[in-house]
Amino acid sequence: MTQDSGLKTKKIQNVLILGSGxxxxxxxxxxxxxxxxxxxxDLKSDDPDRxxxxxxxxxxxxxKMNPAPLGDPDWAERxxxxxxxxxxxxxxxxxxxxxxxxxxxDIKKDMMAKIxxxxxxxTIVSSNTSGLPISDISEEVSDEFKxxxxxxxxxxxxxxxxxxxxxxxxxxxxxxxEYMTGFCEKILGKGVVQCKDTPNFIANRIxxxxxxxxxxxxFNGKFRAEEIDFLTGTLTGYSKAATFRTAxxxxxxxxxxxxxxxxxxxxxxxxxxxxxxxxxxxxMVEEGAHGNxxxxxxxxxxxxxxxxxxxxxxxxxxxxxxxxxxSFEVADKAKKEFKSSGERLKYLVNQDDKAGKFLxxxxxxxxxxxxxxxxxxxxxxxxxxxAMQWGFNWExxxxxxxxxxxxxxxxxxxEEEGREVPESVKQMLDSGRKSFYKDDxxxxxxxxxKAEELTPPAKGAVTVAKLKRDGQRGLG
Numbered sequence: 001m002t003q004d005s006g007l008k009t010k011k012i013q014n015v016l017i018l019g020s021g022x023x024x025x026x027x028x029x030x031x032x033x034x035x036x037x038x039x040x041x042d043l044k045s046d047d048p049d050r051x052x053x054x055x056x057x058x059x060x061x062x063x064k065m066n067p068a069p070l071g072d073p074d075w076a077e078r079x080x081x082x083x084x085x086x087x088x089x090x091x092x093x094x095x096x097x098x099x100x101x102x103x104x105x106d107i108k109k110d111m112m113a114k115i116x117x118x119x120x121x122x123t124i125v126s127s128n129t130s131g132l133p134i135s136d137i138s139e140e141v142s143d144e145f146k147x148x149x150x151x152x153x154x155x156x157x158x159x160x161x162x163x164x165x166x167x168x169x170x171x172x173x174x175x176x177x178e179y180m181t182g183f184c185e186k187i188l189g190k191g192v193v194q195c196k197d198t199p200n201f202i203a204n205r206i207x208x209x210x211x212x213x214x215x216x217x218x219f220n221g222k223f224r225a226e227e228i229d230f231l232t233g234t235l236t237g238y239s240k241a242a243t244f245r246t247a248x249x250x251x252x253x254x255x256x257x258x259x260x261x262x263x264x265x266x267x268x269x270x271x272x273x274x275x276x277x278x279x280x281x282x283x284m285v286e287e288g289a290h291g292n293x294x295x296x297x298x299x300x301x302x303x304x305x306x307x308x309x310x311x312x313x314x315x316x317x318x319x320x321x322x323x324x325x326x327s328f329e330v331a332d333k334a335k336k337e338f339k340s341s342g343e344r345l346k347y348l349v350n351q352d353d354k355a356g357k358f359l360x361x362x363x364x365x366x367x368x369x370x371x372x373x374x375x376x377x378x379x380x381x382x383x384x385x386x387a388m389q390w391g392f393n394w395e396x397x398x399x400x401x402x403x404x405x406x407x408x409x410x411x412x413x414x415e416e417e418g419r420e421v422p423e424s425v426k427q428m429l430d431s432g433r434k435s436f437y438k439d440d441x442x443x444x445x446x447x448x449x450k451a452e453e454l455t456p457p458a459k460g461a462v463t464v465a466k467l468k469r470d471g472q473r474g475l476g
Contacts (some may be wrong), residue, residue, distance in 0.1 A: 012124070012183055013037055016094035018084070018111060020058040023128060023156060024100035025079075029062050029069035030158045032078045034187050039090050044083035055081035069159050084114075091118045098152060100128040108137045112149075116141050124176060126152040131200040131261060135169040146171035150180060153201055155391050163390035164190035165201045191390040198377045199265035200258060202384055203391030205377055206370055206398065208258050212274045213365040214243050217358060218315055219278040225298045225312045230326040231355055232362075235334070236348065237341035237396035237404070244298035246392065248291035252298075256285045271369055280315050287318065296320070328355040341395055342404030349405055363401060364414060370398035371422045371446060379447035381436050382455060399436040408434050424449070 013036060017028045020042040028040045045053035059081060063073040070076060082090060091097050097119065099111055108127060115125060121144055127137050134151035141149070151167030164184050168177040177194065184190045195201040200208065214232065217223050223231075229242035239246060247255055256277060263275040284297070291297035299310045300320045311320040330351045334344040349360040370384055378384060385397025396404060408429055411421050424446040428436075433451065436444045442451040 012095040012187070014093055014095045015039070016041070016090050016097045017100060018097065018115075019100035019102075020055045020081075021100065023154065023158070024098075025058045025062055026065075026069045026156070026158045027098060027100060027128065027154055028059075028079050029075075030154075030188060032075050033071045033159065034189070036187070038078065039080040039082055039087070039094070041082045041084050041087055041090070044085040051086060052081040052083050055083065065157075067157060067160055069157060084111075088114055089118045091115055091123070092120055094119075094123060097123060097125045098128060099126065103129060103132060105132055105136060108132065109140060112138055112141050112145075116145055119145070123148060124180060125149050126180070128152050128154055130204060131258065131265075133199075134167045134197045135171070138169065138171070143171065147173040148176050150177060151195075151197070151201075152180070152184070153195075155203070161391065162191040163203060163387060164188070164192050165195045165203065165387065165391075166192055167195045167197050167201060169197055191386060193383045193387045193390070194378075195383070195387075196377055199262055201387075202377050203387040204258060205262070205373065206366075206384060206388055207392050208255065208262065209271065209274065209369055210362075210366055211243060211247055211255065212259060212277055213271075213369075214362055215278050215281055217362075218244075219280040221315060222354075223358065224324060224326075226323045227326050227328075228358075231328070231331065231348075231359060234341065234395065235331060236345045236359065237394065237401065239393035239395070241393070248297035248299055251291045251293060252281070252285050253290045256282065270372060271365070280318075284313070284318060289313070289318070328353070330355055342400070345396075345401060346405050349410075363405065364417075364419060366398055367402045367405075367410075368414070368419065368421065371425050374424065375447040379445065380443075381446055382443050403435045403437055407436070422446070 015031045015036050015038050017024050017031070017038065017040045020028070020040050025040065028038050031038045040055055040059065042054040042058065044051050047053050050056065059076050059079050062069050063076050097115060099108065099115075101107060101111055108129070112125075119125065125145065125148060127134060129137070129151060130153060138146050138149045146169065150169065150172045151165070153165035153167065155161035155163045166177065166181055166184065181192045181194065184192050193202060199205065214228060218225055218228055225244045229244050232238045233242035234240055241249060259275045259277050263272055266272050288294055289297050295301060298313055300313070301308050302311050302320070310323065312323050313320055330348060330353055334347050338344045338347060345359070348356055349363055350356065373384070374381065381399045385399050388394045388397045402410065407425070411425060411429060414421050427449055428444050428446070431449075433444055437454075438451070441454050443454050445452050
């Protein structure tokens with residue numbers, strides 16, 4: 001949507017954050033680190049002498065967190081505490097109001113109604129949610145409010161996770177979306193990906209699907225958890241935390257909650273049955289194995305003879321046992337012969353052993369699922385790859401993986417095996433283009449069927465490919 005935005009400010013300096021829980025307080029800390037003036041509100045305390053007790057205590061927790069949310073623990077004093085009852089009128093002086101309260105639609109809507117009573121026209125308001133529909137949160141406010149409202153999905157911990165998903169609604173003014181994108185890139189130092197207002201946006205939709213597609217290989221006893229993490233770690237271009245260590249970090253209860261919410265929210269998703277996670281996983285969650293925050297999930301830290309070590313869960317008994325040394329002959333060979341994760345991945349998916357078959361199967365799931373999400377969750381191949389790189393710390397996003405494996409030969413193999421390959425991918429191959437990305441700085445758009453210039457990593461950035469096309473040379 002484009003209109004005269006009437007932006008109250010072209011420079012955000014005063015930020016009001018609503019909700020001082022784990023995410024809200026850390027977003028406040030990140031804004032303070034960026035030199036912004038920050039006020040933080042939460043529920044009013046029952047203590048008549050300390051109405052802001054909840055907020056004050058959560059600000060103090062910031063000084064003890066690891067990794068540290070604040071650049072300097074003393075900067076906690078720069079966050080002004082308040083409460084919803086007495087201080088919501090601070091929204092009148094804010095350039096940006098960021099709502100980070102409980103993930104319940106009725107409570108968020110109620111908060112939007114209260115903000116509408118005190119905010120000035122032109123003030124940007126965002127909701128930090130990991131999956132609730134952004135347009136629904138703002139459906140009962142005025143058109144002017146809607147034009148200045150969008151979703152901002154920070155990843156935890158906000159100071160260290162590069163990804164920030166920005167989710168405009170159909171009513172959000174284009175100028176507001178572009179301004180917030182630039183502000184979050186330049187001032188907050190984020191890697192911004194603009195998403196469509198679909199369930200769980202981009203990173204969690206693809207990331208949770210990836211985990212859900214891998215889980216059965218563990219719970220049916222084909223692989224141990226440490227074997228899967230070895231094969232889905234830096235060896236093949238994922239993150240150091242691989243699959244199950246990432247799940248433990250995110251929280252297995254959170255992962256289960258996201259999967260349960262996704263299932264009814266995506267009735268037309270061709271793979272939605274995967275979001276019904278294995279019974280063994282549900283049992284882990286029910287028994288309190290929630291990951292790092294509870295001290296045990298897929299892994300459990302125990303005291304051993306040589307200090308702390310990690311034991312791994314048995315999917316049948318849900319008891320923990322020492323990890324076994326992981327070794328796959330083909331993986332050892334791949335590590336010796338190939339330097340890049342892309343080359344190792346290509347080699348491994350073509351091996352006819354246990355490890356090779358597993359990696360081929362989970363990549364068929366991931367690549368086809370990602371391609372089928374365009375144009376549903378985004379029009380951009382690049383946005384999906386960036387979301388997974390910045391939000392899950394993958395070295396290679398799904399389409400970079402497909403290029404590494406080889407699009408033409410893998411599509412042929414997929415079809416021979418009876419898999420349904422999206423027409424958009426086959427059209428790219430029919431056009432003569434054999435990869436999503438090319439060295440000329442272009443990326444193929446599956447939604448439009450055309451090659452487009454790669455977007456810079458931040459607004460105004462200059463890419464080497466563009467300099468080469470323009471016949472220039474970069475310095476240094």
